[in-house]
Amino acid sequence: MIVDSCCDLTPSLLREEDFLSVPLTIRVGDHVVVDDASFDQADLLWRMKECETAPQTSCPAPAQYLDAFACGADDLYVITLSALLSGSHNSAQQARQLWLEEHPQARVHIFNSCSASAGEVLLALKVRELAAKGLPFQTVVSEATAFCTEMTTMFVLESLDNLRKNGRLTGLQSVVTGALRIKLLMGATPEGEIYKRGQAMSVKQALSKMVEIMSKDAAHAGKLLAIAHCNCLERAFQLKEMVRKSCHFSDILITETGGISTVYANDGGIVVAY
Template identity: 45%
Template sequence: MSYKIIGDSCTDLTEEMRKDGHFHIVPLTLQVGEDSIVDDRTFNQARFLKLVSESPVAPKSSCPSPDAYMELFKGEEDIYVITLSSNLSGSFNSAEVAKKLYLEENPHKNIEVINSCSASVGQTLIALKIQEFAGMGLGFKEITERVRKFRESLSTKFVLENLDTLRKSGRLTGLKAIISSVLNIKPVMYGTPEGTINKLDQARGIQKALGIMVDSVEKDVKNPEERIFAIAHCNNAERAKFVREEILKRVSFKDCIIVDTAGVSTMYAGDGGIIISY
């Protein structure tokens, strides 16, 4: 059967995936003050980061409409949709509405909406896993069952260079932000199985924080020889390469990919942020 993998624009694709006709992206819209930015191929990361740094308010995002999803449901028989964690965005609910409406008129289609319970490269790895299973010739039902099990085994972590977005959004008090900035404290965060964000640890200096993150991967990863280690960076390719080198010294992953963050992931990670999933 023909298939299509649709991700919302928090799914950070590799260049190879962008060229592969099986992968499609539905954009979210980002809002920074009075400026509205569509998170598609026109997204300009440098301009967005400048707008965020100059704005007194935190950037926001709005999810795609059901119509935007339904437009991409046309064509292939098997449709897989991967969304940002439903605890972080309404994208999943929008895709579910689109599925219900579309199947009323096209009951022959197979459509599965997957709440990634993650973001960025966590979504990327789910998309790659669907492609892998489809390439094995598995049927729609078996692919969806296997992918859900794979999602439950995923880990996503990140290190932030800058706490301004958290401060502006009210998730960090001004005093804590000032103290963290003065002391050069960098938080190490992780995604929970439910798709929320918690703090794993913190360190003084970005290199120490990245080291803590790498240590945590080495401690908790299972069957790395069967897994891809994915890194997304926001405007800092050298930092991403450093993380790759450090982790591959210690853990033998099947493969490692590095991507630059698109709009939504840029908003979450901030300038210099690093997101990993495995």
Template identity: 45%
Template sequence: MYKIIIDSCGELTEELKADGHYESVPLEMEVNGHRIVDDATFDQQDFLKKVKESPVGPKSSCPSPERYMEAFKGEAEHIYVVTLSKELSGSYNSAVLAKNLYEEEYGKEKKQIYVFNSRSASIGETLIGIRVQECEEAGMEFDKIVEVVEAYIGTQHTYFVLETLETLRKNGRLSNLKAFVANALNIKPVMGSTPEGSICQLAQARGMNKALKKMVEEAISKVDDSGERILAISHCNCPMRAESVKEEIERITKFKKIIIADTAGISSMYANDGGVIIAV
């Protein structure tokens, strides 16, 4: 038996929630004094309203090692943990500490545990979990699965386009002047993940539609084997925009499968209202 644990920055589709092999470990957020747990109680509309009204940007905190250790319990002998990039959060380090503490207390004989640094976020984590499951269902040994999935992570790319730069401005990651100019000129940055798992700006465009088109072009240009890959799209409160991106991708090339999910709490905090994320 196996279990795939994904911190709550990764979106679990309804299909994955019902699968029985997945568990989400929640991060927490704080918006202007309001503490919000990123679990089944998360209310995206209320959260986005609080973020918009807050004079300061939202903050997040990672799961404790104890919370990860609780997720390790059960009958599963193979435990795979997928976390938000360690360049963006302490979730990875917390999960590694949990693994070490668990093995000290219970030994390594009954369970094999591995923690993947996704070097990604959001739906990128989901794709890694799906890749783990494909390997398990194919009957691979634990160590081989780790090897195959780590190689997959090395080829994965994540991209996103933001509707608004307000959260970056409030968090001090963008000056007031730059944010004002970008908003005044309707400039939308196209962002992406670096090989190490941090965030960089890849391009920019005037208007959301042009920026989304640039993101699609950037994503597809990095993929040589699209027919063998799953591409995933997550969106923050903009399902029609996500469908439009899917249609644009399908117009250009064919993937094995394209999945769409609404962002959970942490991803909603990063993407903000109207943001779209692609992972492939």
């Protein structure tokens, strides 16, 4: 399975042969970071803090996806971050068209996760689970697509600056909330656009609101919860304990943000999906 590097799989999962990550790139000032195994989160956070301009991210070129398609798999499942947030999905689609011209019998599907980070992780694990059952290609695609449609993504950030500067907060009054030091609880629409779900005066209160929403959502029962954190492992474990007291997830997976998610979650950010 092929994922873009906004899919924040754990290091152990990334070492498995089931997953192949195609890196996006990040520019901070004059410095370029490739979001691959060489990524240094502490260095990126420091550079973003020191740089006066917003970091810029670039999606993979179609050629990078084409290289990944040559992995030898019979069925190619590709998962990208929301098409409304990045050109990664469009790039993968272009690569698919080129690949099929040379390999007309190939089976390739590009999933628009309509999410990012923890949401991509859940979709990747679901696709692997379905494929491991030996289900036909189209069955895997249809069931994984249904899973994606029903998935919920939420996040709480210490700062919205990078999202605002890069135009990912369409319609949000991030300048006002920043001035008032309000912490927003954000979510993703079914189409993959960011929207506001609540607000609080502290991250802890915003996370409590997040848990409250999850506990009232009957659909969460029996599902896997993925928590991605940006340099705040203790906060992620605190959230895990809060969730365990009032929710009924089958399991809780904690992972760390890679380069792209680090840019937008920023230091102290938490992203969840179920």
